Amino acid sequence: MRAEEAQDVLHQAVDRMRDLGAVFADARSQTVRVAGATTINGNLKQLVEKSTGGVCLRAWGGSRWGYGTATSFDRDAVLRAAEEAVSNSRDDSAVRLDLEPAVSRGDHRADVRVHPDSVDLDEKIQAALDLDRAQAIDDRVINRTGAYSEEVKTNALVNSAGSDVSWEEVRTICRAMSIAADGQRMEQYYDGPDSTRGFEVVRDADLEEIGRNAAREAIVTLSADRAPSGNMTVISDPMVSGLLAHEAMGHASEGDEITKRRSFLTDAVGRKVASDLITMYDDGTVPGAHGSIRFDDEGTPASKVTIIDHGVYQGYMHSLETASRLGVHPTGNGRAENAGKRVWVRMTNTFFGPGDWDRDELIADTKEGILCDKMLNGMEDPVGGCFEAKCLRGYLVRNGEIVKPVQSFTLTGKSIDILSSVDALSKEVLLDGGMCGKGIEDWVRVSTGGPYMRARMIVGGGQ
Amino acid sequence: MSDLEVNVESALRALEGYGQAEAYGLESVIHTVYVDGTRISNIETKRESGLMVRMADGGRQGKSSVTIGGDSSVKECVRMAEAVIRHSPEGPAVRYAEPGSARISDPGVWDGRVEDVTPDVLREMAQRLIDSCGVDIPRAQIRVSTNVSRVMNSNGVDVGHRSTLVYGHFTSMFRGEQPGEGVETFHGTHLDIPIEDIGASLARQARDSASAKGFEGHESLSMILPPGQLGDMLMSSVGAAVNGENVKYGRSLWKDSVGQEVASDCVSMTDDPTVPAPLSCVFDDEGTPACRKPVIEGGVLRTFLRDSFCGDSTGNGMRRSSVEAMGAYERTPIVKPLNLVVSPGNLTRERMIEQTDRGILVERFANPEADELSGRFGLNVRCGYLIRNGEVVGVVNNSLLMGNMFDAIRSVEMIGSDLTQTGVISTPTMSFSGAELVGN
Structure with a gap:
C-alpha cells in the first residue's frame, strides 16, 4: 500500500473514533526494519533481517485510554481496532480531562550521513567479524563476540487535533564483548558505539581498537580483587x-x-x-x-x-x-x-x-x-x-x-x-x-x- | 486450514532447495488492563500475527521475520531471508530440529475462559483488586492472551501448539510518615488469579515496608529467599550454568560437572513440562x-538443557516468553527451561524463621539477579526482615545483601513447602548460609 493510502486509513480511523464518541483520538503506524549480524569466536552466529510493525489506535474517553491494534493497513482491520479502542476507553467517571496536543506536520527523514539502506550487507557482516577477530589477542579470551545491528523505524501519526506527521529514526550499534577465563574465574568486558547516526558510526570507528580493548580489559579483570563494602x-x-x-x-x-x-x-x-x-x-x-x-x-x-x-x-x-x-x-x-x-x-x-x-x-x-x-x-x-x-x-x-x-x-x-x-x-x-x-x-x-x-x-x- | 497454517506451509514450500529450512508462525490475541494511581487507566485489545523463516546451506544461513500484514507478507519474509543468505559467510554446518513422537501428554495449558475474555471481565478483576487492597495501587496490570503457533521444517517437523497465558504484575503503596511499597506477580496459564489474596499481600507488604529502617553496619548471616526473589536469582545463575549454549562455548562454570555434586544434597531440580506452566508444551x-528431565538430583548435576543449535536437543529451544505473547515470532530460539521445578521441603516460612539464629528474610530486592558467569551478587534490599534467635526483630531497607549463588546452592540450610511459579521456574522459599549484609 502506498504511503498516501496508508495515511488515508489512519485519518479514517481517527474520524471513526471521534464519531463513536472519543474526546481525543490518534492513529499511529510503525514499521521497524532491523538488520543484524552476530559472530562468536570467528563464526557467524546470527544473520537476520526483519520487518515488523503495526497500527495502534488510541481513544481518550475523558479519563481513560482505550487501545486497539492491527497488524496491517487493511481498512476493515484498522476500523475494527478503532472501534475496540473506543469501547475500551468508556468510563463513567465524572472527571473529564481535555488534552492539549501539539499539531505536528510534515515528513521528516533521519539526519544521517550514510543511510544503512545504502550499505551492502557484506560490509555490515565484516564489521561484526572485525570486532570479533580483534579480540583474539590471548588464549585466555574464551569467547569473542562481535555484533552489528541497525534499526530503521518509520512512524506516521494522525490525530484529532490536526496532526498529520511522519518521521524516520535510524539507530546503529556495534559491540565487542570478551569473556576471559583463567581456569578459576571468568570475567567479561564490552565496548562499542551506539547512535542515531547512520553507518558512518561504523566507518568512523576504530573497530580493531574497540575489539582489542574489550579483550585486554576482560583479562585485566581476571586479576581483580573483591570490591570493598x-x-x-x-x-x-x-x-x-x-x-x-x-x-x-x-x-x-x-x-x-x-x-x-x-x-x-x-x-x-x-x-x-x-x-x-x-x-x-x-x-x-x-x-x-x-x-x-x-x-x-x-x-x-x-x-x-x-x-x-x-x-x-x-x-x-x-x-x-x-x-x-x-x-x-x-x-x-x-x-x-x-x-x-x-x-x-x-x-x-x-x-x-x-x-x-x-x-x-x-x-x-x-x-x-x-x-x-x-x-x-x-x-x-x-x-x-x-x-x-x-x-x-x-x-x-x-x-x-x-x-x-x-x-x-x-x-x-x-x-x-x-x-x-x-x-x-x-x-x-x-x-x-x-x-x-x-x-x-x-x-x-x-x-x-x-x-x-x-x-x-x-x-x-x-x- | 487457518491463515497461520497456510502461511507456514507456503513459506516452507518457498524455501525448497535449501539444505535446511524452517518456518514458524504465531497468532496471538492479547487483552490487558492497567491500573495507574488506583484507577483503571488503560484497556487494550491487541492482535498479532507473525512469521519467521530460517534456512541454511551447509554453513551459510539466512533468517527473516515479518508481521503478517497482508497477502505479500510471506513472500516478503522469504525474499529478505534469501537476500541475507546470499551474503552469509561459511560457518559450522547448521541443522534444525529432527521430527519425533510426543513423549508426554498434553500439559493442559489452554483455558477457554481466556479466549472469551472481554474488557468488562478485565475491568471487574482490576476493580476487585482495587477494592480488596486497602492501600493505594500506583501501578498494576493484568494481561491475558491466547497463542496459537505452528512450526514446520525440511527435516519433517510439523507441529502445532496452543496455549493461554495469564500474567499479572501489581504494586501497592502505603502513605505514612515514610511511604512503603509492595509488589506481587502472577504467572500462569489459567484465569485463576487469586485477586483478594494478592490485594491482602500487597497491603501487608506496603505497611511493613513503610516501617523499614536503613541497616547500619556489616554482618554475616543466613538469607531466606521467598519464591518471588529466589526464582530470578536461580535462573540467572543455575539457569545459565545448565544452558547448553553456555556449555558449548565454555562459559558455564558447570561445563565439566555432569555427574558431580554442584549443590547441597537436599537440592533437586526437574524441568517438568508435563504440568500447566507458562511454557509447558508437548x-x-x-x-x-x-520431556520431563531431572537437572539436579540430590545435589548432583544430571544434564544440561539444549536446543538444536547446541545439538542433541533436549526440547528446550524456545521463542515464547513466560510473561508476554507479543513478538515471539521475531525471536530466534534460545535455550530455556520449560518449567524448572525445585523440589519443595516440608517447612512453613514461619518454621524456617524459628530455626534461624541470625538471618534476613528478603521480602523484596530492587532487582533479584546474580552474575551469570560468576554467580556473584550485591543486591539492594528494599524490604527485609532481620531475624535474631528465631524471631523477626526489625524491618530493614537501603542496604546491600552480598554473596555468590553458586556457593549458596551448596550451602542450603532449609527448604520450604510453599512451591510457587515465577516465570519458567517454580521454587519454594529456601534458606542459605554465608551471605553478608552491609549498610551505612
Whole structure:
C-alpha cells in the first residue's frame, strides 16, 4: 500500500473514533526494519533481517485510554481496532480531562550521513567479524563476540487535533564483548558505539581498537580483587553517573509518577535536592545520541527538560495526559516500545552537566575511594527515593593513585543524600546508549551520561 | 486450514532447495488492563500475527521475520531471508530440529475462559483488586492472551501448539510518615488469579515496608529467599550454568560437572513440562519433543538443557516468553527451561524463621539477579526482615545483601513447602548460609 493510502486509513480511523464518541483520538503506524549480524569466536552466529510493525489506535474517553491494534493497513482491520479502542476507553467517571496536543506536520527523514539502506550487507557482516577477530589477542579470551545491528523505524501519526506527521529514526550499534577465563574465574568486558547516526558510526570507528580493548580489559579483570563494602567515596565514570541520573532522579521525575503521587519528588519543584554543582537534563534533541527522537509517540516534538539546576529541582517530563493533569505543556516524553505497546512517560537522553575538574585531577585529589568502570544495569525506586546501580568493575584509589582493579559491585543509597554529597565533577561529559524498561517491561531506547562525579554512597559486591 | 497454517506451509514450500529450512508462525490475541494511581487507566485489545523463516546451506544461513500484514507478507519474509543468505559467510554446518513422537501428554495449558475474555471481565478483576487492597495501587496490570503457533521444517517437523497465558504484575503503596511499597506477580496459564489474596499481600507488604529502617553496619548471616526473589536469582545463575549454549562455548562454570555434586544434597531440580506452566508444551518452539528431565538430583548435576543449535536437543529451544505473547515470532530460539521445578521441603516460612539464629528474610530486592558467569551478587534490599534467635526483630531497607549463588546452592540450610511459579521456574522459599549484609 502506498504511503498516501496508508495515511488515508489512519485519518479514517481517527474520524471513526471521534464519531463513536472519543474526546481525543490518534492513529499511529510503525514499521521497524532491523538488520543484524552476530559472530562468536570467528563464526557467524546470527544473520537476520526483519520487518515488523503495526497500527495502534488510541481513544481518550475523558479519563481513560482505550487501545486497539492491527497488524496491517487493511481498512476493515484498522476500523475494527478503532472501534475496540473506543469501547475500551468508556468510563463513567465524572472527571473529564481535555488534552492539549501539539499539531505536528510534515515528513521528516533521519539526519544521517550514510543511510544503512545504502550499505551492502557484506560490509555490515565484516564489521561484526572485525570486532570479533580483534579480540583474539590471548588464549585466555574464551569467547569473542562481535555484533552489528541497525534499526530503521518509520512512524506516521494522525490525530484529532490536526496532526498529520511522519518521521524516520535510524539507530546503529556495534559491540565487542570478551569473556576471559583463567581456569578459576571468568570475567567479561564490552565496548562499542551506539547512535542515531547512520553507518558512518561504523566507518568512523576504530573497530580493531574497540575489539582489542574489550579483550585486554576482560583479562585485566581476571586479576581483580573483591570490591570493598561500606559507605565510601565513589568516583563514578560517565556511564555510572548516567545510570545514577537515570535511576536515582530520572524515573522519579516522570510525570505519571507525579500525578499519582508515587514519586519522592512529588511537590519538589524549587526544593534543594543536590549539591550546587549538580545540573541535570533529559534532552531528546541531542544530535546523534541513542535516545534522541524527533517526535515522541504522541507526535509532540522532543525537547530539553531541565530537571535540576545547580542543585534546585526544576520539573518533570510529560506526556499529553500527565501535562494536562498538572496544567503544563507536554515535553515530548510520551513513548511506547512499539506499535503494540502503550504510551507513557519515558526518558530520552538523561545526563548530568559538566564540572570543571579533569578526570586525573579528580583521582589525584581522592585519598581513599573506588573508581567505577562501566555499568551493568540499575533499578529505580521512586517510592523510597533510593536506587541500585550495578558496576561492571572498578579500581581502588588510595592517596590519589589507582591501586588495583576490583570485581563487579553495586552502589546504593538515598538519592538526595548522594547527590548532595557530590563535591567534584569532570569537564568531560559522555553519553552511552541502552534500553530502559519501566517497571519490568516496555523497553525503549535511551542514553544516559554525565561527567566523572565524586560522591559518598554504599558499596558492596559478592565474592 | 487457518491463515497461520497456510502461511507456514507456503513459506516452507518457498524455501525448497535449501539444505535446511524452517518456518514458524504465531497468532496471538492479547487483552490487558492497567491500573495507574488506583484507577483503571488503560484497556487494550491487541492482535498479532507473525512469521519467521530460517534456512541454511551447509554453513551459510539466512533468517527473516515479518508481521503478517497482508497477502505479500510471506513472500516478503522469504525474499529478505534469501537476500541475507546470499551474503552469509561459511560457518559450522547448521541443522534444525529432527521430527519425533510426543513423549508426554498434553500439559493442559489452554483455558477457554481466556479466549472469551472481554474488557468488562478485565475491568471487574482490576476493580476487585482495587477494592480488596486497602492501600493505594500506583501501578498494576493484568494481561491475558491466547497463542496459537505452528512450526514446520525440511527435516519433517510439523507441529502445532496452543496455549493461554495469564500474567499479572501489581504494586501497592502505603502513605505514612515514610511511604512503603509492595509488589506481587502472577504467572500462569489459567484465569485463576487469586485477586483478594494478592490485594491482602500487597497491603501487608506496603505497611511493613513503610516501617523499614536503613541497616547500619556489616554482618554475616543466613538469607531466606521467598519464591518471588529466589526464582530470578536461580535462573540467572543455575539457569545459565545448565544452558547448553553456555556449555558449548565454555562459559558455564558447570561445563565439566555432569555427574558431580554442584549443590547441597537436599537440592533437586526437574524441568517438568508435563504440568500447566507458562511454557509447558508437548513440543518446543523448534518442534523437538519435550520431556520431563531431572537437572539436579540430590545435589548432583544430571544434564544440561539444549536446543538444536547446541545439538542433541533436549526440547528446550524456545521463542515464547513466560510473561508476554507479543513478538515471539521475531525471536530466534534460545535455550530455556520449560518449567524448572525445585523440589519443595516440608517447612512453613514461619518454621524456617524459628530455626534461624541470625538471618534476613528478603521480602523484596530492587532487582533479584546474580552474575551469570560468576554467580556473584550485591543486591539492594528494599524490604527485609532481620531475624535474631528465631524471631523477626526489625524491618530493614537501603542496604546491600552480598554473596555468590553458586556457593549458596551448596550451602542450603532449609527448604520450604510453599512451591510457587515465577516465570519458567517454580521454587519454594529456601534458606542459605554465608551471605553478608552491609549498610551505612
